[in-house]
Every structure is written in structure tokens, then in C-alpha cells.
Amino acid sequence: MNEPCYEIRNLSKHYGTFKALDGVNLSLSQGKIIGLLGKNGAGKSTLMRCMLGFLSHDGDVLIDDSLLRTRDHAIFKKVAFIPDVSGLDDRLTVRQTMEYIRGVNPCWNETTASKIFAISNLPLNKKVGKLSKGMKTKLYLLITLSLDVNYLLLDEPTLGLDIAFRKEFFNLILGEFFDENKTILISTHQVEEVEDILQEIIFIDNGKILLHEEVESLKTRFRVVSLPLDRAEELLNHKPKVMAKTLGFMSAVLDSAIEIEGANYGRANLADIFMAVVGGSHETV
Amino acid sequence: MKQFKALLIKEWRTHWVAILTPLWFTAGIYGIALLGIIFGLLKGGEVSFVNINSNIPAGMADYILWTSTAGITMILGAIGIISTVVLTDSMLNGGFKRHCEILHLSQPVKVSKILFAKYLLLLLGTIILVSVLSLVNSLVVSAFFKYYVGTHIYIGLCGWMYGAIEISMALIFVTSLFWFFAGLFKHKPFFMGTLSILAIEIAIRVLNSTAGLEIPSLFKFISSLSMVNIRVNPEQIVHELANVNAMKAANGIQILNLDNALRLILGAFFYFAGLLLYKNRELS
Numbered sequence: 316m317n318e319p320c321y322e323i324r325n326l327s328k329h330y331g332t333f334k335a336l337d338g339v340n341l342s343l344s345q346g347k348i349i350g351l352l353g354k355n356g357a358g359k360s361t362l363m364r365c366m367l368g369f370l371s372h373d374g375d376v377l378i379d380d381s382l383l384r385t386r387d388h389a390i391f392k393k394v395a396f397i398p399d400v401s402g403l404d405d406r407l408t409v410r411q412t413m414e415y416i417r418g419v420n421p422c423w424n425e426t427t428a429s430k431i432f433a434i435s436n437l438p439l440n441k442k443v444g445k446l447s448k449g450m451k452t453k454l455y456l457l458i459t460l461s462l463d464v465n466y467l468l469l470d471e472p473t474l475g476l477d478i479a480f481r482k483e484f485f486n487l488i489l490g491e492f493f494d495e496n497k498t499i500l501i502s503t504h505q506v507e508e509v510e511d512i513l514q515e516i517i518f519i520d521n522g523k524i525l526l527h528e529e530v531e532s533l534k535t536r537f538r539v540v541s542l543p544l545d546r547a548e549e550l551l552n553h554k555p556k557v558m559a560k561t562l563g564f565m566s567a568v569l570d571s572a573i574e575i576e577g578a579n580y581g582r583a584n585l586a587d588i589f590m591a592v593v594g595g596s597h598e599t600v
Numbered sequence: 601m602k603q604f605k606a607l608l609i610k611e612w613r614t615h616w617v618a619i620l621t622p623l624w625f626t627a628g629i630y631g632i633a634l635l636g637i638i639f640g641l642l643k644g645g646e647v648s649f650v651n652i653n654s655n656i657p658a659g660m661a662d663y664i665l666w667t668s669t670a671g672i673t674m675i676l677g678a679i680g681i682i683s684t685v686v687l688t689d690s691m692l693n694g695g696f697k698r699h700c701e702i703l704h705l706s707q708p709v710k711v712s713k714i715l716f717a718k719y720l721l722l723l724l725g726t727i728i729l730v731s732v733l734s735l736v737n738s739l740v741v742s743a744f745f746k747y748y749v750g751t752h753i754y755i756g757l758c759g760w761m762y763g764a765i766e767i768s769m770a771l772i773f774v775t776s777l778f779w780f781f782a783g784l785f786k787h788k789p790f791f792m793g794t795l796s797i798l799a800i801e802i803a804i805r806v807l808n809s810t811a812g813l814e815i816p817s818l819f820k821f822i823s824s825l826s827m828v829n830i831r832v833n834p835e836q837i838v839h840e841l842a843n844v845n846a847m848k849a850a851n852g853i854q855i856l857n858l859d860n861a862l863r864l865i866l867g868a869f870f871y872f873a874g875l876l877l878y879k880n881r882e883l884s
Contacts, residue, residue, distance in 0.1 A: 367706065369883035386879070391708040404700040406614040416604020419707045
């Protein structure tokens with residue numbers, strides 16, 4: 316495994332009496348694409364914002380061994396971030412937005428920017444406020460990809476976008492940004508779309524990290540087990556957090572070590588495993 | 601320097617309409633005057649820009665010109681103050697309200713540099729704009745006085761200079777005060793700030809009346825620093841205005857008074873307090 320570059324130790328964050336993050340420990344390595352998966356309100360956005368120093372917190376966040384306690388502009392020489400809301404300045408045009416970032420951010424790479432903006436079809440003289448949601452997200456992404464940084468944090472970047480654009484978004488990230496020296500942390504609800512590009516996955520629930528593992532290793536640890544409906548009791552004996560009923564069969568994601576005679580076994584995807592580990596809103600048992 | 605230039609350009613591009621409020625106001629006045637002349641001509645009247653009685657005694661004409669140019673400058677300054685009060689909220693909290701604060705604050709730029717660019721454009725930009733516009737206006741008025749009464753243009757310029765200095769000092773104080781409130785309150789800082797002053801004032805009055813204390817009024821103190829007074833004795837002006845050096849000396853004395861010193865000190869204090877509050881904000 317590569318050396319950890321982003322180290323989080325015992326990170327906690329309170330909003331009044333509400334504990335948004337509860338003793339989070341994480342090590343993110345260089346050259347990885349990592350997924351951050353959790354339900355709404357699980358603490359994904361809070362974790363990312365603490366990792367950027369946007370929120371005060373207890374515990375330590377270290378980037379390349381440098382401790383980040385509060386907001387520190389210097390970390391943005393290494394880290395870029397795309398938030399969950401379209402966070403561009405509506406009052407500027409596309410061109411003015413590019414000029415602004417080029418002026419304030421020394422990590423701006425003119426060669427990369429020229430290349431990706433040339434194929435983007437973004438209307439340079441149009442006000443950002445007049446762009447569609449997809450165009451705004453694209454602009455944010457292209458600006459971010461024009462920066463020579465080592466870490467990219469994406470907080471549900473494709474929320475509300477159509478499938479074609481979502482595909483283009485992730486293709487751009489893979490094609491234009493990622494290499495063995497860079498780390499990408501993606502929080503998304505559309506896990507099935509990024510499943511193939513993720514190398515590691517983190518499950519977060521109620522502010523706690525439930526799991527941080529390599530995707531392939533995780534997929535070998537779990538599998539989908541299906542039994543006829545009249546044998547559903549046998550599945551329930553293994554206390555699955557979620558069960559699904561389909562075409563006369565009852566299915567559940569169980570540990571691969573569990574063997575049930577006469578059962579059908581299938582490969583579990585990340586969404587299945589997530590439900591098995593975290594549970595749905597209406598848990599069984 | 602490249603970063604600072606980019607920050608200034610960004611602030612200008614996002615706030616130029618509000619920053620130029622004194623210009624819109626002046627253009628409006630000139631526009632109305634022009635329309636009046638056009639309508640007058642259309643009705644068959646004669647072009648009459650001003651109605652200055654050429655029989656005004658020289659000393660009194662000097663006084664009228666001086667107060668006119670100082671007054672014009674102060675009115676424009678008041679417009680400038682209103683626009684800066686609105687702009688402090690827009691500049692400090694606009695990013696938060698438009699959900700673009702994260703974009704601006706996730707760049708490798710010191711927050712102090714970002715805020716200094718905002719403050720500089722807000723304050724210096726307004727002072728320069730008000731000064732230039734009022735200088736043009738003062739020159740126009742002075743030219744008419746020179747033509748009709750024979751008053752020296754320099755007297756109008758002295759009035760302008762006095763007004764510009766006084767209004768600049770008031771601008772520094774008021775802008776910085778509301779800068780501080782904008783740093784303190786993300787929502788409705790003008791209302792919340794004014795409410796805070798009012799609450800403190802009520803507390804002072806209650807304490808004074810119940811405990812027999814003599815705490816000075818905060819409201820009066822803030823008002824005295826926010827407003828511009830023509831403190832010069834008219835009699836003195838009438839007799840001394842002709843002497844340019846005396847006027848220059850009078851202006852010098854006006855700059856170095858206690859009120860202006862307080863305006864500068866409090867302005868600096870409120871600027872840094874607003875900066876500190878903004879720096880320690882959480883971004884969510």
C-alpha cells in the first residue's frame with residue numbers, strides 16, 4: 316500500500332449537541348480513487364469540509380504530514396474541491412471566472428486549461444447565472460481539472476445531472492486528472508456509476524466510519540444469497556440488515572463465508588454491500 | 601501582486617454597478633437638468649442655466665460658493681456612504697448568500713488579502729469616485745460664479761477640498777463600522793447592527809436613569825462621527841476666504857481634529873475586527 320497522504324485521527328465535529336462526526340480515523344493513500352458512501356446526513360459533507368479546514372473540529376487532519384487545524388489557504392496548493400451545490404459566482408461570465416481563477420491560483424495550468432476548455436463548448440461570454448445546471452457543474456469541473464493539485468475532493472458533484480453528463484464528468488476526471496500521484500475522494504449517491512473506477516470505498520453512518528476497504532477485497536467478502544420465499548427463515552437466521560423479495564425468491568447480502576444448502580449465489584455490487592453493512596431506512600429483524 | 605490584481609478585478613466585475621452609485625446619481629441630476637433645459641427650449645423660453653444675482657457682495661458670494669461646493673461634495677459623499685453600507689454586506693456576505701463562498705475561499709489566497717482587496721475597492725474606490733465627481737461639479741458651479749459674480753474659482757475648490765476631506769473621514773468610519781457588522785452578522789447586518797446600537801443605547805439610558813450614572817450616549821457619539829458638519833464660522837469665511845493661504849490653513853486645522861483622529865482609529869479597529877470575524881467563520 317502507498318504511504319498515507321491524508322491522515323485523519325480521531326476527528327469529531329459537533330453542531331450544538333448533534334454529533335456530526337464521531338471519532339473518525341482514516342488514511343488515504345496516493346494514487347487512489349476512493350468512494351465515500353453514506354446516507355443523507357451521515358456526515359460525508361462534514362467530513363470533507365473538516366478535511367479542508369472549513370469547519371472547526373476536534374482531532375487531527377494531516378495532509379502530507381502537515382497538521383490542519385483551521386482554515387489554511389496554503390492547503391489549496393495541494394487540494395481542489397467541488398462542493399455539492401453549484402458554487403460558482405453567478406455574476407461573472409465563464410471567461411471572467413477562468414481569468415479570476417487563473418489570477419488567484421498559482422496551480423493553474425494554462426496548457427491543460429486551453430486543451431480542456433477548447434473541447435468543452437462552454438459559451439465563454441455567457442454569465443454563469445445563465446448557464447444550465449449541467450453547464451455550471453462542467454465549468455466547475457474544468458476549472459478544477461485545470462489546477463495542478465494532488466488531491467481532489469468531490470462532494471456529490473453530479474447531483475441532479477442527467478446520465479449522459481454524469482458519464483462525461485467521470486470520464487473527464489479519469490482522462491484529464493487522475494494518475495498515480497493523485498488522490499480522488501468522491502462522495503456520491505450514484506455509486507453504481509463510479510463503482511468501476513473506485514479502488515477503495517469508505518462507508519460512513521451516523522458520523523462513524525463503518526468500513527474502509529479496497530473494493531475488490533470487499534466484493535469477495537460479501538455475496539448475494541437467494542432462496543425461495545418458503546425458505547426465507549433461513550436467511551433471517553443470519554440477521555441480514557436488508558432483504559429483498561423478487562420473483563418468488565428472497566435475497567440478502569451475506570458474508571461470503573456463509574453457506575446455505577440449495578441457495579443461489581450472486582456477486583454483490585457496492586450498493587448491495589452498503590445496504591448490508593449500513594442497513595436501509597426500514598431494517599429487517 | 602497578480603493575485604491582488606485578480607481579486608480587485610473580480611470585486612469590480614461583481615460590484616461595479618453599486619460602486620458607481622454616486623455616478624448614477626450625478627448623471628441623474630445632470631440628466632434632469634438637461635431635460636428641463638430641453639423642455640424649456642421647446643416651450644420657447646430662453647436658455648438660463650443659473651439665476652445668480654450679480655449684485656451679491658463679494659464676501660457673501662465667496663461664502664455662498666464655498667458652502668455650495670462643500671455641500672455638493674457632502675451630498676455626493678452621503679450617497680457614497682449609503683452605497684458603501686450596502687456594499688459591505690454584499691462584499692462580505694454575497695458569496696455566502698450566492699453559495700459561491702467556497703469557490704473563493706478554496707483558492708490559495710490569504711483571507712486577509714481577499715478582504716483587503718474588497719475594503720480597498722469599497723473605500724478608496726468610493727472616495728476617489730466621490731472626490732472626482734464632486735470636483736467636476738464644483739468646477740462647474742465655480743465657473744458659473746466666476747462668470748456671473750467674478751468669484752475666484754479657487755474658493756470653490758477650497759470648499760470642495762474641505763467637503764472631500766470631511767466626507768472621506770466620515771466614509772472611513774461608517775464603512776468600517778458596517779464592515780464590522782457585516783463580519784459579525786451574515787444575515788441583515790445593517791438591521792442587526794443598528795439594532796445592536798439601539799439596544800446598547802437603551803441600556804445606557806436605563807443605567808443612567810436608574811443608577812444615576814452619566815455614561816455618554818453611544819448614539820450621539822456614532823452620529824457625531826458619521827455626519828459631516830460645516831464647523832467654520834461664516835463670518836470668518838466671508839472675511840478670510842479671499843486669502844487663499846488662510847483657507848488652506850483652515851483646511852489643515854480641520855483634518856487634524858479629534859473627531860477625524862477618532863474616525864481613523866475606530867475605522868482601523870472595525871476593519872480588523874470585521875476581518876477577524878470573517879476569518880473565523882465556518883464554511884458549510
